[in-house]
Amino acid sequence: MVAAVAGSNLLSLRGLGKDYGERVAVEAVDLDVAAGTIFGLLGPTGAGKTTTISMIAGVVTPSRGNATVGGHAVAAGRAGFAARRAVGLVPQELALYEELTADQNLAFFGRLYGLDRATLADRTDWALGVVGLVERRRDAVSTYSGGMKRRLNIAAGMLHRPALLVLDEPTVGVDPQSRRHIFDTIRALRDGGMTVLYTSHYMEEVAELCDRVAIMDGGEVVALGSIAELVARHAGAPILELELAGDAAALLAARALAARHGAVEGTGPLLRLPRPAQLGPLLVDVETAGATVVRVTVASAGLESVFLTLTGRSLRD
Amino acid sequence: MLLATIKKDLQLLLRDRGALISLFLLPVVFIAVFGAFFSGDNDGDRRAIAVWAADTPRTRAVVTALEGSQLFEVERVASAEAARAAVAADRVSAAVILPADFDPAAGRPGELAIDEALAPQVRLPVQGALQAIVHYAVFPPALGADLPVLVAATPPGIQRALRDVDAFQLSVPGNAVLFGFFLALTVGLAFAEERRWGTWRRILAAPVPRATVLLAKLVPYGLVGLAQFAFLFGLGAGVFGMRVGGSLLALVVLTVAVVTCAVALGLAIAALGGSEKRMGSVGSVSLLIMGLLGGAMVPRAIMPPLLKTVGLAVPHGWALDGYFTLLVRDGASLADVLPQIGAILGFAAVFAAFGVWRFRFER
Numbered sequence: 238m239v240a241a242v243a244g245s246n247l248l249s250l251r252g253l254g255k256d257y258g259e260r261v262a263v264e265a266v267d268l269d270v271a272a273g274t275i276f277g278l279l280g281p282t283g284a285g286k287t288t289t290i291s292m293i294a295g296v297v298t299p300s301r302g303n304a305t306v307g308g309h310a311v312a313a314g315r316a317g318f319a320a321r322r323a324v325g326l327v328p329q330e331l332a333l334y335e336e337l338t339a340d341q342n343l344a345f346f347g348r349l350y351g352l353d354r355a356t357l358a359d360r361t362d363w364a365l366g367v368v369g370l371v372e373r374r375r376d377a378v379s380t381y382s383g384g385m386k387r388r389l390n391i392a393a394g395m396l397h398r399p400a401l402l403v404l405d406e407p408t409v410g411v412d413p414q415s416r417r418h419i420f421d422t423i424r425a426l427r428d429g430g431m432t433v434l435y436t437s438h439y440m441e442e443v444a445e446l447c448d449r450v451a452i453m454d455g456g457e458v459v460a461l462g463s464i465a466e467l468v469a470r471h472a473g474a475p476i477l478e479l480e481l482a483g484d485a486a487a488l489l490a491a492r493a494l495a496a497r498h499g500a501v502e503g504t505g506p507l508l509r510l511p512r513p514a515q516l517g518p519l520l521v522d523v524e525t526a527g528a529t530v531v532r533v534t535v536a537s538a539g540l541e542s543v544f545l546t547l548t549g550r551s552l553r554d
Numbered sequence: 555m556l557l558a559t560i561k562k563d564l565q566l567l568l569r570d571r572g573a574l575i576s577l578f579l580l581p582v583v584f585i586a587v588f589g590a591f592f593s594g595d596n597d598g599d600r601r602a603i604a605v606w607a608a609d610t611p612r613t614r615a616v617v618t619a620l621e622g623s624q625l626f627e628v629e630r631v632a633s634a635e636a637a638r639a640a641v642a643a644d645r646v647s648a649a650v651i652l653p654a655d656f657d658p659a660a661g662r663p664g665e666l667a668i669d670e671a672l673a674p675q676v677r678l679p680v681q682g683a684l685q686a687i688v689h690y691a692v693f694p695p696a697l698g699a700d701l702p703v704l705v706a707a708t709p710p711g712i713q714r715a716l717r718d719v720d721a722f723q724l725s726v727p728g729n730a731v732l733f734g735f736f737l738a739l740t741v742g743l744a745f746a747e748e749r750r751w752g753t754w755r756r757i758l759a760a761p762v763p764r765a766t767v768l769l770a771k772l773v774p775y776g777l778v779g780l781a782q783f784a785f786l787f788g789l790g791a792g793v794f795g796m797r798v799g800g801s802l803l804a805l806v807v808l809t810v811a812v813v814t815c816a817v818a819l820g821l822a823i824a825a826l827g828g829s830e831k832r833m834g835s836v837g838s839v840s841l842l843i844m845g846l847l848g849g850a851m852v853p854r855a856i857m858p859p860l861l862k863t864v865g866l867a868v869p870h871g872w873a874l875d876g877y878f879t880l881l882v883r884d885g886a887s888l889a890d891v892l893p894q895i896g897a898i899l900g901f902a903a904v905f906a907a908f909g910v911w912r913f914r915f916e917r
Contacts, residue, residue, distance in 0.1 A: 332753045332755060
């Protein structure tokens with residue numbers, strides 16, 4: 238395991254990019270991840286998150302730039318082995334042999350990292366204990382629930398106790414209970430000194446888990462910092478959402494509001510605009526325009542607002 | 555890495571009933587069916603014919619000759635109509651009908667009732683044998699006609715054949731080679747499955763040289779291929795009575811070459827990529843055609859000259875030539891099958907070179 242000094246950078250990317258023919262998947266990413274932290278890579282599908290972590294894990298060869306893990310260069314061939322030993326990859330797919338048991342899966346993946354028999358036995362007990370699958374260790378993976386498979390997927394990635402655990406969308410398709418279990422596991426690993434790189438397109442997850450965040454879009458990192466820093470820097474004013482009854486009246490109301498209160502998003506029943514200091518005059522204007530307000534919501538500024546400000550669209554678009 | 559992958563892939567294969575059936579059980583069924591199909595030369599399998607003959611000295615001589623020939627199971631029937639009906643009902647292969655005025659010398663031949671739509675390779679031997687027997691019975695032998703004029707002998711440079719070569723000496727190696735090369739498809743699909751499962755990414759992320767990753771993925775299937783041939787030849791010898799006329803060492807070396815070639819072809823298939831569905835359909839059709847051309851289903855010996863030559867454009871043809879030599883020829887040695895082994899390893903080298911050149915780890 239690579240010794241990670243808390244506060245120092247465990248992972249550093251400099252101009253890291255990947256092209257597939259003419260298509261640029263990742264432009265040139267620069268970022269540092271401090272040891273002992275959970276770092277979030279947030280972005281919509283196709284933003285380049287998976288390609289970025291695939292380059293870090295040595296699965297995809299970069300077209301440009303470089304990456305180091307614990308000071309070891311991520312490189313092809315034997316030159317990159319030290320960095321690979323320092324990284325544990327938890328792919329987005331359930332990268333498991335469904336017909337084999339948890340023990341058999343972990344035995345194979347442990348051997349890939351050169352774990353001897355005794356170490357493998359210890360690590361298997363530890364990893365299955367952390368993810369709460371000791372009782373089912375001799376059952377075929379095909380008999381597991383989706384959440385259990387996700388947890389075993391994580392166990393396989395952390396079996397060799399990497400300095401950096403890279404999790405690619407690890408909660409896709411899992412129930413809330415398993416999601417909670419996965420979050421607890423990740424925090425426990427971080428508290429135990431492991432550095433975690435966590436990709437997701439769920440901003441709630443990133444907001445809850447991560448110490449620092451990079452927002453990716455179109456193959457580029459468009460913002461980087463702690464959540465508080467990003468919100469302060471990019472989120473702008475809180476957003477007011479008005480849900481109105483009827484499309485025609487809402488259209489009239491939207492015009493009236495745009496004339497009196499500035500930019501209004503949407504022309505249907507749901508309108509979004511910067512929250513005014515006083516709500517009363519705005520509601521009067523809506524009713525004067527002949528529309529009926531069904532619901533009023535004030536969205537506090539958060540990562541969603543940051544993403545909206547930076548990219549001009551919602552994260553879920 | 556190597557041992558761990560062998561263990562893991564064997565564990566997976568043992569749980570894959572479809573693969574086990576296609577690699578081990580299906581060839582046994584084919585061997586049994588083809589072996590029985592081509593074993594038509596035993597006493598119990600003589601072709602049945604019906605005979606109706608008016609009672610005259612000439613017809614009595616013919617019937618006696620037919621019964622004494624040992625080539626046919628002769629069934630005497632009560633009338634010419636009954637003889638024709640037996641052919642029409644497919645109860646007998648042919649019927650010989652000899653009326654009272656039967657006299658070929660006077661231009662009054664008998665009747666041979668036979669379905670003229672039968673495949674020539676079935677109809678002509680029956681027709682020819684019956685013509686010869688009847689002709690010999692009717693016309694007095696010319697001077698010296700009963701003396702042998704040609705005696706079969708194996709020329710120098712070719713090992714003598716075993717006595718009583720049977721159909722299983724063709725059907726066992728034929729189907730072993732046909733299904734042995736299907737291992738290539740199993741190898742190609744194994745790579746595609748690793749990619750689909752996502753485990754390929756995990757393997758690539760490990761500190762293991764990529765050449766080792768490739769080799770470790772191929773070796774288990776090589777072992778499975780050797781086990782498959784050992785099983786099929788063992789079963790052929792133990793259950794179907796297949797005998798080996800030549801060297802056992804040569805048989806092992808030839809089999810290792812064939813399995814190496816099949817695994818290398820699997821790498822080439824994996825390198826071509828495509829969906830598992832496409833790989834399965836295109837791959838199995840291609841392997842069937844290769845097997846057909848190479849003589850795995852119909853021996854190349856009975857193919858037209860052009861097809862016989864084309865059969866050597868696929869490794870199956872060389873493999874079967876080698877197995878034929880070792881199984882059928884008495885005392886055949888490793889030296890006798892070196893050309894075949896060389897050719898098969900040549901194919902293996904071409905497949906492997908293509909596979910390594912074209913294989914994409916990152917896709």
